Amino acid sequence: MSIISAENITIRRGNRTALDNVSMAIATREIVTVVGPNGSGKTTLLRALIGSEPLTKGRIHRMPDLRIGYVPQGLRLDPALPITVSRFLSLPRRHDTGTIGDALRQSGADGLETRPLSQLSGGQLQRVLLARALLGRPQLLLLDEPTTGLDQPGSAAFYRRIEDLRHEIGCAVLLVSHELHVVMSASDRVICLNGHVCCQGRPDAVASAPEYRALFGTGTGGALALYRHDHDHSHDHPPH
Numbered sequence: 001m002s003i004i005s006a007e008n009i010t011i012r013r014g015n016r017t018a019l020d021n022v023s024m025a026i027a028t029r030e031i032v033t034v035v036g037p038n039g040s041g042k043t044t045l046l047r048a049l050i051g052s053e054p055l056t057k058g059r060i061h062r063m064p065d066l067r068i069g070y071v072p073q074g075l076r077l078d079p080a081l082p083i084t085v086s087r088f089l090s091l092p093r094r095h096d097t098g099t100i101g102d103a104l105r106q107s108g109a110d111g112l113e114t115r116p117l118s119q120l121s122g123g124q125l126q127r128v129l130l131a132r133a134l135l136g137r138p139q140l141l142l143l144d145e146p147t148t149g150l151d152q153p154g155s156a157a158f159y160r161r162i163e164d165l166r167h168e169i170g171c172a173v174l175l176v177s178h179e180l181h182v183v184m185s186a187s188d189r190v191i192c193l194n195g196h197v198c199c200q201g202r203p204d205a206v207a208s209a210p211e212y213r214a215l216f217g218t219g220t221g222g223a224l225a226l227y228r229h230d231h232d233h234s235h236d237h238p239p240h
Helices: 042-050 085-089 097-107 122-134 152-169 203-207 210-216 230-235
Strands: 002-013 016-027 031-035 057-062 068-071 140-144 172-177 189-193 197-201
Touching: 002 042, 016 042, 016 172, 016 197, 031 042, 031 152, 042 068, 042 140, 042 172, 068 122, 085 097, 085 122, 097 122, 097 152, 122 140, 122 152, 140 152, 152 172, 189 203, 189 210, 197 203, 197 210
Parallel strands: 031 172, 031 189, 068 140, 140 172
Antiparallel strands: 002 016, 002 057, 189 197
């Protein structure tokens, strides 16, 4: 059952068409990754799904009372801003220390409550932004290129946390990325976007699709590189 879907949506800004006749849907507990080059409409699609981007035509269908958590690409901070992680997570609505502590633990940022926001590393800040998205107990987690600026080990650790969250809190995940190497092995589907849906399906099917190869070439061997986690290998060999 779909918890959110886009039905033939088109978004135009002046003479430019950002999205053209795009349809997609996300089911409960599903992880969907959207890939595409810069300017392909990935962020526009996310904004449309959360209702902050007006549609030229088409419809967005949401499950009644759907709770959505949103993790942006990053946060520009004034280094002189004297605000702690705990205070940041209580804006604009206050949360008790237990709720904040739970969200930080779930995001992998536990113990940072009293740290100044301006002193966090890039990876720590992204986990705090994830904690903020988790405060509303989301049924759908939207992440807009959340590992921009992180190195590969930091990106891998962040995506492992997202994969774990899908199981821990039972949320669906829509992940947007222009970095092909960060597509998770846990993705149920990949949507290749370039103003329109070029192709979609399982990661291995998308990697071999002519539309994908025409868009991205063969610089990566025509394949999506997938993160493999330690627990993935447990399926490679039967137990003794």
